[in-house]
Amino acid sequence: MPSTKRKKRKPTSTLLSRRQSSIAIPSDKPLPSKLSRRLIRSHHTTQKRIHQALQQNDTATATALTSTLASTGGLAAYQRASVSGQSSKRGGDSSKVLVDWFLELNLNINVSHNPQSDGSTTANNNTNTNDEHARPRPRLLEIGCLSPSNAIHAFFPRTRRTLMDLNSLHPEILKQDFMTFPVPAGPPALPPTGITSTSNTAAAGEVCEEACEEGYDIISCSLVLNYVPTPAGRGDMLKRIARFAAHNLHRRTLHQQPVDNSNGTSSGNTTNGNGSDSGGNAVFPALFLVLPAPCVTNSRYLTEDHLQRIMASLGYELLRRKLSPKLAYYLWRYVGNGTGGTFKKVELRPGGKRNNFAIVVE
Ligand SMILES: C[S@@+](CC[C@H](N)C(=O)[O-])C[C@H]1O[C@@H](n2cnc3c(N)ncnc32)[C@H](O)[C@@H]1O
Numbered sequence: 064m065p066s067t068k069r070k071k072r073k074p075t076s077t078l079l080s081r082r083q084s085s086i087a088i089p090s091d092k093p094l095p096s097k098l099s100r101r102l103i104r105s106h107h108t109t110q111k112r113i114h115q116a117l118q119q120n121d122t123a124t125a126t127a128l129t130s131t132l133a134s135t136g137g138l139a140a141y142q143r144a145s146v147s148g149q150s151s152k153r154g155g156d157s158s159k160v161l162v163d164w165f166l167e168l169n170l171n172i173n174v175s176h177n178p179q180s181d182g183s184t185t186a187n188n189n190t191n192t193n194d195e196h197a198r199p200r201p202r203l204l205e206i207g208c209l210s211p212s213n214a215i216h217a218f219f220p221r222t223r224r225t226l227m228d229l230n231s232l233h234p235e236i237l238k239q240d241f242m243t244f245p246v247p248a249g250p251p252a253l254p255p256t257g258i259t260s261t262s263n264t265a266a267a268g269e270v271c272e273e274a275c276e277e278g279y280d281i282i283s284c285s286l287v288l289n290y291v292p293t294p295a296g297r298g299d300m301l302k303r304i305a306r307f308a309a310h311n312l313h314r315r316t317l318h319q320q321p322v323d324n325s326n327g328t329s330s331g332n333t334t335n336g337n338g339s340d341s342g343g344n345a346v347f348p349a350l351f352l353v354l355p356a357p358c359v360t361n362s363r364y365l366t367e368d369h370l371q372r373i374m375a376s377l378g379y380e381l382l383r384r385k386l387s388p389k390l391a392y393y394l395w396r397y398v399g400n401g402t403g404g405t406f407k408k409v410e411l412r413p414g415g416k417r418n419n420f421a422i423v424v425e
Pocket residue numbers: 138142145149157206207208209227228229230239240241242284285286287290291353
């Protein structure tokens with residue numbers, strides 16, 4: 064008779080400690096996918112529990128959970144698991160979708176052959192010599208960056224990209240919390256955005272590189288929003304991203320590249336003879352947002368329609384969308400004039416086997 068004994072599932076903590084040495088030691092080898100998935104899930108859950116404990120002033124539990132997290136490799140182990148997910152064998156570089164969309168949208172951005180390039184040998188690095196009205200090559204701000212060698216980096220030489228993460232895995236990646244990264248200062252008198260926020264401009268005396276004034280044409284936020292442990296924290300991150308976009312839109316307007324919001328295309332001199340969009344006004348300022356698919360397909364509190372309402376309130380319109388079994392990809396264009404307003408945690412999709420992912424805008 065076949066045994067009816069069910070195989071006991073090992074607790075994640077046991078699995079992690081058994082693997083701990085392989086996580087702590089830097090290695091080029093990706094972690095097994097099952098372990099990566101469990102590690103990522105357990106990291107998110109523990110972080111959420113730490114936050115809940117802190118909210119209840121239960122510092123003992125928060126401290127215990129924090130040390131459990133640290134003993135199992137902490138953020139570094141989580142990042143290693145995420146890098147493993149990004150490996151080409153697992154088809155995991157989400158930025159490939161953005162590259163496809165850039166090509167589809169006929170953006171006139173030359174690709175540098177070497178994503179590590181500083182741009183000095185790239186034709187059409189900072190100016191498009193065929194178009195006297197062309198703006199400098201667009202600038203990327205990537206929040207939550209694990210590597211400077213993903214597909215999208217070929218579009219942005221080093222001088223045109225700012226990559227950041229809470230924990231930097233590469234000298235080019237700033238160790239920086241986006242929530243304290245200064246919103247570019249100037250040009251003066253930003254138009255009203257419908258977004259209320261506190262202390263978002265660069266403080267006097269803060270180091271202000273070129274980007275500080277020029278701002279960013281596209282912000283990439285791939286699998287970062289779901290890392291933020293609270294619904295209100297996610298809303299705050301989206302609001303902050305919108306302030307960066309508002310700065311860029313205002314700057315574009317000042318640089319006399321009129322944006323025609325009525326039909327989703329740029330007007331004036333932004334298209335050249337071959338129909339490509341040299342200034343990128345039909346696309347930029349933009350946000351590339353990637354979420355695990357269940358956050359929008361199986362959450363009690365978030366649907367794609369609801370996400371779209373939140374984004375519209377912040378001044379965004381949807382340009383592109385792709386849903387794969389694992390991930391939801393979006394390209395949003397910031398057009399301003401957000402309706403503002405608040406979004407609470409409201410049950411939209413009842414059901415037993417749903418998750419609780421939510422975004423709250425206060
Ligand atoms: C799952 S990884 C995503 C990596 C990559 N973008 C991708 O698509 O695979 C999430 C990363 O976001 C980073 N992160 C989370 N919140 C952040 C913040 N406020 N500022 C900067 N980085 C943040 C984490 O440190 C982590 O490395």
